[in-house]
Amino acid sequence: MLITGASQRIGAAIARKAHERGYRVVVHYRASAEPAELLVRSLNDVRADSAISLSADFSQLDHCNQLIASAIAQWGRLDVLVNNASEFFPTPLGAITQNHLQQIFNANVFAPLLLAQAAMPELQRRRGAVVNILDIYAKLVHRDHSVYCASKAALSMLTASLAVECAPEVRVNGVAPGAILWPVGESGVSEMAKACMLEKIPLRKTGAADQIAAAVMYLCGDDAGFITGQTIAIDGGRTL
Numbered sequence: 459m460l461i462t463g464a465s466q467r468i469g470a471a472i473a474r475k476a477h478e479r480g481y482r483v484v485v486h487y488r489a490s491a492e493p494a495e496l497l498v499r500s501l502n503d504v505r506a507d508s509a510i511s512l513s514a515d516f517s518q519l520d521h522c523n524q525l526i527a528s529a530i531a532q533w534g535r536l537d538v539l540v541n542n543a544s545e546f547f548p549t550p551l552g553a554i555t556q557n558h559l560q561q562i563f564n565a566n567v568f569a570p571l572l573l574a575q576a577a578m579p580e581l582q583r584r585r586g587a588v589v590n591i592l593d594i595y596a597k598l599v600h601r602d603h604s605v606y607c608a609s610k611a612a613l614s615m616l617t618a619s620l621a622v623e624c625a626p627e628v629r630v631n632g633v634a635p636g637a638i639l640w641p642v643g644e645s646g647v648s649e650m651a652k653a654c655m656l657e658k659i660p661l662r663k664t665g666a667a668d669q670i671a672a673a674v675m676y677l678c679g680d681d682a683g684f685i686t687g688q689t690i691a692i693d694g695g696r697t698l
Contacts, residue, residue, distance in 0.1 A: 459678075460484040460529045460536060462573070463543030465494035465511070467639050468591065468667045472540055475671035477501045477508060479679075484529045485511040486543065516543060516569035517561065526576035537586040538678045539577050541570035541613075544591065549605040558605055566609035567616065574620055574630070582627040587678040590617045591670070592634040594693045614689060621687030629686040631677045636693025637664040660695030 459476045463469040465487040473483045474497075483501065487494040494511040501509035512528050514521040530536045545565040549558045574588050581588065595603065596610035614632065621630040637655055640647045647655075656662055673690050676682055691697050 459538040461540040462486040465490040469542040471667035471671040522572035542591040548602040632689035
């Protein structure tokens with residue numbers, strides 16, 4: 459299983475869950491080499507030769523083909539592609555630049571498409587699966603994040619389109635997290651904003667990264683063998 463953006467947060471949770479289920483995992487990262495290596499080391503301590511890390515920068519779209527080729531070469535096969543890597547930052551109207559558009563859409567739309575395209579012959583041979591990590595903001599408005607929301611809406615349509623084009627051998631589905639892990643850094647969330655968000659969630663709590671990982675495992679497993687082109691919202695009812 460190849461998981462993009464897997465060195466930390468939700469991606470790392472998916473990698474750990476997949477490893478628990480017996481997968482050999484490829485942990486992709488862009489710049490977070492140290493946490494990626496720590497994760498891989500911890501997985502290999504549990505089961506030798508079961509995890510590697512590979513770097514690719516999706517601002518360079520030709521890295522997509524290289525990443526898939528390297529992932530397949532490691533163990534001679536690829537059964538699941540999880541497109542988790544994402545760019546998220548505010549783009550207020552009036553301050554949007556071409557670089558913003560390129561940065562967000564390259565990571566959130568074009569890279570998942572090109573990775574799926576490059577992996578498809580191998581995934582078809584293995585009757586594998588693709589799981590795209592979307593966002594509830596593919597459907598909801600997030601103020602000052604119009605470019606990000608548009609990119610996730612595009613990835614939602616891409617998920618449905620790929621499901622049709624890749625059938626019957628490969629299933630393609632999505633998982634749309636709600637409030638799981640609060641953004642950090644410049645995109646961080648104030649305590650007041652967190653409280654306001656929780657008021658909008660029927661279950662009145664945030665979710666956990668392991669719940670996203672469990673949904674991914676379900677969608678790429680046999681129990682979901684008759685599911686394709688669907689997106690599961692893990693959001694505590696927020697989209698209601």
